[in-house]
Amino acid sequence: MNGVLGDFFGTFLRNRGAAVGLAVLALVGVAAATAGLLFPYSPWDMRGAPFMPPGEMEFLLGSDSLGRDVAAGIAYGARVSLLIGAVSTVVAVLLGITLGAVAGYAGGVVDDAIMRFTEFFQTVPSFMLAVVLVAIFSPSISSIVAAIAIVSWPPVARVIRAEFLSLRSREFVHAAEVLGRSRTAIVFRVILPNALSPIIVLASLMVASAILLESGLSFLGLGDPNLISWGFMIGAGRSVIRIAWWMSVFPGIAIFLTVLALNLVGEGLSDALNPRLARRR
């Protein structure tokens, strides 16, 4: 497997965008991990005078309406974003793969039923559904993760189903059937490994949109009240934007950089995985 993996990383890293994206993500990860070291206090602590512009009185990025350190908020907020982004994506992907695989392999009525179910979730405006879910079940990190997962799984199911449908009629799958392999072996050991590469790309893009979703929710005040997050900080800075622009600008830049990095990595993955597929021919 070494040759293939080495090939893959080579192509991936040669894509400048992807390499930059990976670097930025690493930075964000480090900030999240070392937040406690860099800012050995709670981001909710009042550390000084309110509305201090960036650069004054040890506030690297300024202070907010209650004298809290914006830079600390961004560092601790990174944890929330990455955590929620990753966990909700994992849940959504698992949900999506299960439903998509069953629909794609079983076909017929089962497929129809699952597709109608998927269509429902794709028709209702996903952000609104997330808002309704979090509002009704009270904002907390678990309700947010659940809500994001619930609105994010349909594209995964669609992609997996499409892959299954196309792979199911591929000759090497027929060959496995003719050789006498069991149905479970065919689904899990023949079809699924070949269906997963588009999911890898999709997953990185989903983490990006999960972070955007979470920031939107906390901007509206639906974030976990115990955790500081970037969207919340922007929301807090909205009404005082005329006198403290830094409260809204910097957390937004943080979101922008993280999401951009994830998108670049996703595109790099897509490019790296496709030439190998193209070389199959």
Add this chain to the structure above:
Amino acid sequence: MSLLDVRNLTIALPPGAERAHAVEDVSFALEAGEILCIVGESGSGKSVSTGAIMSLLPPALRVVQGSIGFEGRDLLRLKPAEMRLLRGSRIGMIFQEPMTALNPLMRVGDQIGEVLKVHGARGSAGRVQELINAVQLPDPDRIARSYPHLLSGGQRQRVMIAMALALEPAVLIADEPTTALDVTTQMQILGLIKEIQSRRGMGVLFITHDFGVVAEIADRVAVMQHGRIVEAGAAAQVLNAPQHPYTRALIAAVPHRARALDAPPTGRPVLELVGVRKSYWRGGGLFSPRVKVPAVQDADLVLRKGETLGLVGESGSGKSTLARCVVNLVKPEEGAIRYHDTDLRRLMRRHWKPYRKRIQMVFQDPFASLNPRRRVGDIIAEGPMAHGMGRAAALRRADELLALVQLDAGAAGRFPHEFSGGQRQRIGIARALALEPELLIADEPVSALDVSVQAQILALLEDLRQRLGLTMLFITHDLRVAAQVCGRVAVMQRGVIVEQGRTAEVFAAPQHPYTRSLLESIPGRHWLPPVAQIPDQGAVD
């Protein structure tokens, strides 16, 4: 003066390709009123040469040197705007895949009219219908108003010809226009091209890989290998007295040996199909009824021990469906499929396992029939392991089989994408033989391969058949292949077996009109490849 004069054409490939040049120092001339066939296998550079004439090469390919003389000018030195004026009006071109060659969102009549309009000619509806008539399409008005997806492959190719010839160009370039068509349709299109060419005195540059087509229509031939022309001359000369070793090898690879008349098979029947029927349902929705499309109707077949039965037909004949019924990939709704004394159709999926060891299949597409994520050794060992053999023993067996199909032992550790089409097909055969089957079903095993590779695989299959005592059901659309490989043959048309019998008899004296039209559609059937004129030395069947 020649109509089209290509001299010393050299086109470079981008760095990192298998060779430095796509075509190297290629020269040929096309005269008015003749058909020049350029023959070669895939990668020989034949498409690139003709692409250069029309200046339709992908940007990655650079013309390094050479000239293309046409109507007093060098096409390679023309400005893009000047070249565009020539395309479609003085030189017409048709391509290989008719199914994707037309804009799906424009009506056929509009697309034909487009070529008239962009060159300033009058694109009236009447003129368009004249053109449709000229390519022998019935009901021109309806065709003109249709969208491409409503037409068959053969019809679309005729539309392409109409578009290419609308402005009566001096030269027609045809890049494998019949390769993707059924054999009967191919014959019609070849006839159409010949008729139009002789009527208008055009020069036709016809690219193909099929020597039968060359025998059918060519006046002159040029053979290409690895980007160079290795032999050229009058068709009769090159076909019957080839000089260059490559040309000889290619012609020798054309399947031609009719199976010697062996004694009629008297072994007990291994496989018996009685009244097998399989239909598909199409359409269906809230407002229209579902239509039943019969893929196989009342198929009756007997296959005896040790023989090779050919199942022959064009696309849509049901031959592949029938093969899939035998291995339970597809469930027929009626009939009996008796393997020795067991009716396979009545078996539930879980009872099939022991029969998997006795009946195996080799598939058509070497690029899609191997799991791209497994190593070759694992692919071959998959079968025995699924039936209880231990991994180490199975891998040893895989090594033995690789040797049997003449691949080196190191192949077991590599992935499918590292092998060529012919090699992958050998791997597929090894995989099928891993379970030591009695009955081998070969579903168009050589259709996707180059002619020279085809011959090797067919020789391999024959060798294995004799050594292992296999019984084979051989599916193919290529009558020449069937003639070489099969002792008995069954001809299918639209789901029905219209005729079956000993190959030599069916081919010599076909009873059913469809069989007759099939045989008449073999391109170059009157040409006997020179090797066949020498009495057989060696293998007697």
Add this chain to the structure above:
Amino acid sequence: MGGARFAGFLVQRVIKMVVMVFAIIVANFLLVHAAPGDPASVIAGEAGAADPQFLAQLRTQFGLDQPLSTQLWLYVSHVAQGDLGVSYRQQRPVLGLILERLSATLLLTGTAFILAVIGGVTLGALAARRVGRTSDSLITVLALGLYATPIFWVGLMLVLVFSVWLDWLPSFGMNTVGADLTGAAAVLDTARYLLLPALTLGLFYMAVYARLTRAAMLEVASQDFVRTARAKGVPEGGVQRRHVLRNALLPVITVAGIQAGQLVGGSILVETVFAWPGIGRLAFDALLARDYQILLGVFLATSVLVLVFNLITDLLYAWIDPRVEMT
């Protein structure tokens, strides 16, 4: 295509729409009952839950002591008659509140959509034509960047630049309060207020359509029929317009349909930032006040909007692509 088949197609789609609306109503019902706490207090909202009389009235109205199936039936029939409940805090029926503000949201999302499609397709086509060159890289980078920014932050930044620092455009509301303008002056006035919010909502989707159009055009350009067109001698402009762009628009229409849900959902964020008096703003206020009736009502309304929009895109697609079977 034939008129009769088209009508059949339309009827079939409308039936599917109705079924979907029904499913959403049922989902709303399930949400109310799945929420923690007493369903009556969920329906009543924070303000209403303090009033025991109101709670009792709700209990009888929704049959909350009866079996679930009866409750479902009551709920669905209420909604079918246009009764989406009453907001205790505002003392008005929810449906009325929504209808009042619907036009503002339609204006906003409609303008944003048109901006996004025209801008996106133009830029994407341009990038595809000049693939690999500087203009392509610029457009791709711009699209990538816009795609990565949260909509509400873009809105705030636009307010910061154009309203706070430059003072060119207003930052909240839909028209100048107390000005009482009519006719052309009123339209112009609203346009000034509409510009920033529409831009905010539209920029994100413009990036989506630009990337999509670029990818679609590059993919179509490599297909066989484009080569056929060139071989016929069609000039490059004609090839791009009649052959490439036409076919590339098909996936754009499909994605536009899928994105509709996101576009409408995004309006809640934009209306909040700009205090735009639409149903998104209504939902935000309802959030603050824990007024779930309004929230669920807005959810239903936005879903219906999306369904209607999907219907239009489906019809458009079927009209353009003759291969779609009208069954």
